[in-house]
Amino acid sequence: MRSARSRTEPGFRLRASAVRSGRALPQVPRRAPLVSVVIPNYNYGHYLATAVQSVLSQAGVRTEVIIVDDASTDDSVSIATRLASSDSRVRVITRSLNGGPVATFNEGLAAATGEYLVRLDADDLLTPGSLGRSTAVAEAYPGVGFVYGHPVHFSGPVPVRHRRTAASWTVWPGRNWLELRCRLGVNCITSPEVLMRMSLVHAVGGQRALAHTHDMEMWFRLAWHADVAWINGADQAWHREHADSLSAREVDVLTDLRERAAAFDLLFEPPAEAEDRPRAESLLRTAHTALANEAVARAAQSYSAGHGNETQTELLLGFAAELDVPPASIEHLPVLRRAQRLGHRAKWSPYLFTRAVAYRGTREIRSLRWRSTGL
Template identity: 55%
Template sequence: MSGTAHLSERLHSFVDDHAISGGVAAIAAFLARSTFKPTTSVPARRAALSPSRRATVSVVIPCYNYGHFLRGAVASALNQPDVDVQVIIVNDRSPDDTAAIADSLAASDSRVEVVHNDVNLGHVAAFNRGLRRVTGEFLVRLDADDLLTPGSLARAVALFDAFAEVGLIYGNPRHFTTPQPPPGRVGRVSWSVWSGATWLAERCRQGVNCITTPEAILRMSVVDRVGPLDTRLRFAQDMEMWCRVAAVSDVARINSVDQALHRDHAASMSANEGSPFDVDLAERRLVFDAVFSGVGAALPNASSLRAQAHESLDREARRQRSPRLRRVARRLGNELAYVRWSVSGI
């Protein structure tokens, strides 16, 4: 195996297990690993795989022109064991057969309801409209081209029940490009828990997102506290939500298991609307400004965290111009397409 191929394979493994956003940012983090440690670690022998009660999890699925994927996404939510599921499909004025498929799914299962937008609102406002229908204790935003893995919601509820201060849980998303989704991988499941302030500080230190979205689940009482997605943001509204939640609650991760399957395909929004580096960087600056001018302002070190985030983004801008990293990027070639938007883990 050549040195380049070995590095490429290691990068694939790293981005699937470590939350890095953006090509050059991914390489920089790969070359300089984080020493970020959880506040609490729960080993596999103590981490529960299912809760001792049935909680209701609401899954909001915004859908625009993804009617051909919609049945799979909905089935992956409805087939979750050990939890009650509410599915809310928001048809964002899709010109394809989304409306008919969504209505058919709702007619065949009382757990599914559909919101039809009269005009196309965009994915952020569409999700927020579905959010207003949520009745569950916990919340998942699932894009119509992605899927939840079996048992993912039960694993998350068990962790929520063990740590009442946790408002956000995420895990590993398995990325795939095949027509048929692969099975979710399950290892010896353990938990990592951070204080929200510690987790947010790491986001400021790195300046990048660490959750793709389908593998994340939120406690609705915390969402009610911090509010819906910020419609001022076009690309990084999910990152801003995670940071807002971390400003008021703890954050946890389910390790050694795929919590969701993220479909990478040519028609995806990240492939077609993923912003150029300078636009992406500017949007992430807005993320931290929004967080620390909102709920994050109450943190005792808010000013220093905001300054650190901007310093991190300034460093990333300089790295983007680094000849060394550009040489690595050229060697990795198509591997960077795999990490071009937001690949999850920590």
Template identity: 40%
Template sequence: MRITRAVPLVGASTVSVVVPCYNYGRYLPQLLRWVVDQPGIDVEVIIVDDASPDGSGDQAEELAADYEQVKVIRHLTNRGHIQTYNDGLEAVTGEFVTLLSADDLVPPGALSRAAALLSAHPDVGMVYGYAPSFSGEPPAPNASVRNWTIWSGYEWLRHSARRARNFISSPEVVMRTAALREVGLYDPGLPHSGDLDLWLRTALHWDIGRVNGPDQALYRVHDANMHLTTFAGTLLDLHARRTTFDLLFTRHARRRADIARLRPSVSRALAREAGRAITLGQLDRLPLEELQPLADFAVDTDPFAPQSRQIRRLRSGRRLRQPGFTRFFLQLQHHLRWRRERRYGI
């Protein structure tokens, strides 16, 4: 890992912004106002409307008449989010590319900061940063740059394996288009974890960079994307991540012994997270039988999971002895992890 001083963007760069849209046309005007406000960047915006029934496609066409940087692709029938992503990504012409959901935002200057890092470090294939979540009106974004971090691809993969998590929300990522062409588009077989799969594949071939300090995107939280806060969503997310890492080991990096050595770390991390979810379920007084699928997942993922305290307690039918202390500890643990990821990106 290298911490380097951030330097300004030298010369002009072209960034293609792919905006998949389904019934989110009302968010497009503000998105475009911010996207085009990028010093030193020639912006190409490709809005892909997935046959929205609410008139979002017409709104996109009207905005394209006002912004010369915008072009619109319209699906005649709904093709789903992965195909919508890929149709837009296949059409890009810029040196760099970002995928920005229509309800999210990229602050003024964020693309310039990412392009500066990519231009200064030609071995970096992907740049990200901090992306705070919001609901309602977006907050004023922080634009102060502290420094840059550069990881080798393997080093970044090692950190990902140790936590088996996706550190990235998605709208804050800017990729080198050459890297995207090399590693390929979103995998239709991974509807719940296609972004994580793309980041992992990129790190197999390219270094990874991060702009530290500013808000590189704003991630909107509303009812349509809060499914992972539910118990069923947690289990779905765990299964999706396990499948994604399995593909890394068995398909994308099957001949790399250094990557294969990371597999036990992934198994342990996923099983630990399932154990924490069991503890949270106990704190919420869920019936023990409803928590059994999490235990089954942990045992199936990590051979040492049956020895964990959460699994033993669940199998014996015992409840938590100190629920207040346990909840405090989990909240503290979550806060410390958030602080680390906020500052360091891993």
């Protein structure tokens, strides 16, 4: 093993050395731990069998699948019951009233008995070998609270090809990993690619009542209490993109920003331990600054696109103002003010056009970096 630092944003590094291992990596753990996979389901009966099979076929681990049906109106319950009757590793919990994804997952969590935990939406799948690779990391590093890797986003048929071999592992101190998330203000995890240590989940609790960022808040809460590991070189899950998904139907830019702010606010409620409070307050200010900066940048881009006076732009600026961030901390504020002075002429400004292209380029670079580093 060797020590390595991971570069992220220009001028910022994760403050503690990450442990990085790249030689003779086991692709399965030495023993076969029990992994509980909770599958919340609402009207995804046509995807359910494929999701369950992607779990039952995992090598190197023992699995239990807990399907929690949230009062579906399609044939989900009959499909889930048939799956359970054909394999003793599958259990079904049915809810008589629809309670939403958080309550559904937490009910499945309460029934789980494994050493490790995965939350798998019924329309997603695990790639072959995913649980073996992630439990191998978790077994090697007992201080790791969760392991994640690269998810393949797709639409249409499930991809046939994927990367099957872990090339390296990286383990970061959890609070330093979390600090970067606050500096960027964004989540970097989809969901099915995460394996959690059950003892830590029991210690910090399940998901909290957030409409769209309950997963994000939970990952960040786990990172506050334990180290975080990333699997490089292998694809850990398939995430299905389709028009019926909750995020596709209900999340626009402003809603996304507000939901991320709510997750950070809930995450950094004053900790019980007095010595943790200054850092929690600092990280919350950092997250608020990142979100305000994003809202202002998006508003400036609206002016560049000729939509500066529309309601959505004003709502973005209202959101930024609510966060009460010092103006000097918002790097895109001078760009916005110039755009506001130009008004309808902003879309003809070479300066604003250049800044808009640079902002989009920065976001694309972040996306590319995420694909290779998980950050």
